[in-house]
Amino acid sequence: MxxxxxxxxxxxxxxxxxxxxxxxxxxxxxxxxxxxxxxxxxxxxxxxxxxxxxxxxxxxxxxxxxxxxxxxxxxxxxxxxxxxxxxxxxxxxxxxxxxxxxxxxxxxxxxxxxxxxxxRTHRAGFADMPVPDRLVERLVRAAMEEGPRLTPVRSPEAVRIIAALTQAAQGVQAQDRRFSLELIRWSQPPGSRRKDGVPAQGYPQRVERTNPDFPQRDYSWRHDWGNQADQRAATSVGVVALLTTQGDTREDWIAAGQALQHLLLHAAAFGVSAAFHTQALEMGLLREFLQHELCSGEYPQMIMRLGITFDDKDSVRRSLSDVLE
The missing domain is CATH 3.40.109.10 (NADH Oxidase)
Incomplete structure (x- = not known):
């Protein structure tokens, strides 16, 4: 070499x-x-x-x-x-x-x-355009190549249950000042020059509800921040999917991250974006419920929605000198 x-x-x-x-x-x-x-x-x-x-x-x-x-x-x-x-x-x-x-x-x-x-990560509904089944199957295989399992949730009732759990977790966290302040720490105000956190243009100021509703994080907590782009045409849930692992060790978590990025890059190559909903996974009882009732005993590591969006926004990253020792 x-x-x-x-x-x-x-x-x-x-x-x-x-x-x-x-x-x-x-x-x-x-x-x-x-x-x-x-x-x-x-x-x-x-x-x-x-x-x-x-x-x-x-x-x-x-x-x-x-x-x-x-x-x-x-x-x-x-x-x-x-x-x-x-x-x-x-x-x-x-x-x-x-x-x-x-x-x-x-x-x-x-x-x-x-x-x-x-x-790019998406933080709203999707356009009313289907994600091809063949692509979803390819995303399943992409995740499997890294070890974890990606399961598209095909049952409307199961989708409603996951949405309800997300709503419940979001509601509880919104009432907890510690969660809210932690979220604000990673929310950028308009015009910010920070290179980490979620920029104001990275999420909509007002989100049209999907049906069933998958609530987004309140990055503009007590502020009038966010992208003012019209979201009325983007209200589709898309394909709800669960990423799971057989174990719940540090190795499993790293494997879940590798599987996640593998499927995200493959999806992006075909114009498909992902919206993440980790609120329920941050609450032990709700995560355990998902594990036993919807994940066949496997450990849920990510809840996501996959869909089509025409949202073209910038992202921010720290410089190489900030992350390289």
């Missing part, structure tokens, strides 16, 4: 990993490069103290960054050699990545790589 090409692959992988999705766009990761190895670490200062006390969502976010780095490295012609949680004495070290054997990236890998900076 040429030294320069390896160095370039490492640089590209770290640069790309910044664009992974994360809870409230907290970007809770740090990277370091030593020789020919990238280290991915969790940034505990960016963990949600009340919404994510266990760190589950933090590790899912970091797992998404790991898959993004893997994809970028493959696009540069190297099969990544990855070790998950390689050192028990350093729990914040989540993974190491080294360029392995040289490979020729195929069309599917290049398609995923092309979506890394274009993929």
């Amino acid at each position: 040429a030294v320069l090409s390896v160095k370039h692959a490492l640089d590209v992988a770290v640069e790309a990993a910044r664009w992974a999705p994360s809870i409230h766009n907290t970007q809770p990761w740090r990277f370091s490069v030593t020789g020919e190895e990238i280290s991915l670490r969790a940034d505990p200062d960016r963990k949600l103290r009340f919404g994510d006390a266990s760190g589950r969502e933090l590790l899912i976010s970091c797992g998404a960054a790991l898959f993004t780095a893997r994809t970028a490295m493959r696009c540069e012609g190297f099969e990544p050699d990855v070790r998950i949680l390689p050192d028990p004495d350093r729990p914040s070290l989540l993974a190491t990545i080294r360029p392995g054997r040289e490979v020729q990236p195929d069309e599917s890998i290049r398609a995923l790589g092309a979506e890394i900076e274009r993929r």
Whole structure:
């Protein structure tokens, strides 16, 4: 392997990993490069103290960054050699990545790589256009390649139950000042120059309800923030899906993040976006109910809706110097 090409692959992988999705766009990761190895670490200062006390969502976010780095490295012609949680004495070290054997990236890998900076999280309803069943089946396979299971929820009654649980969790959290203040910490006011958190143009000021209603986070809590774009035509629920794992360990959470980013990049390549609803998963009793009643005993790691949107908005990311040690 040429030294320069390896160095370039490492640089590209770290640069790309910044664009992974994360809870409230907290970007809770740090990277370091030593020789020919990238280290991915969790940034505990960016963990949600009340919404994510266990760190589950933090590790899912970091797992998404790991898959993004893997994809970028493959696009540069190297099969990544990855070790998950390689050192028990350093729990914040989540993974190491080294360029392995040289490979020729195929069309599917290049398609995923092309979506890394274009993929966006959606925070409203979708256009009344169906997501093709063949694409949904491909997203199921994409998640399975990383270990977790993506289950499209086809029963209207099950969709109503998940919506009701989301409404209940959102209602409880909205009454908890700790949750609200934590959310506001990661909400940007209009004109903000911050490079993390959810920018004001990243969510609608007023959201038309879907049927059944999947409430969004109140990023404009006690403020009149948000995108004023007309959302009246975007009221479809889309395809509701659950991402689950057989276990509920730190390894499972990282795997869930990798599966999530794999399916999101594939969906984005076909014009499909995702809206996330993690409120019910942040409340132990509701998450346990979902596990036993709708997930066949597997652990729910993400609730999402998949659909078509024509919303073209910018995203923000911290600079490479902010995340690279």
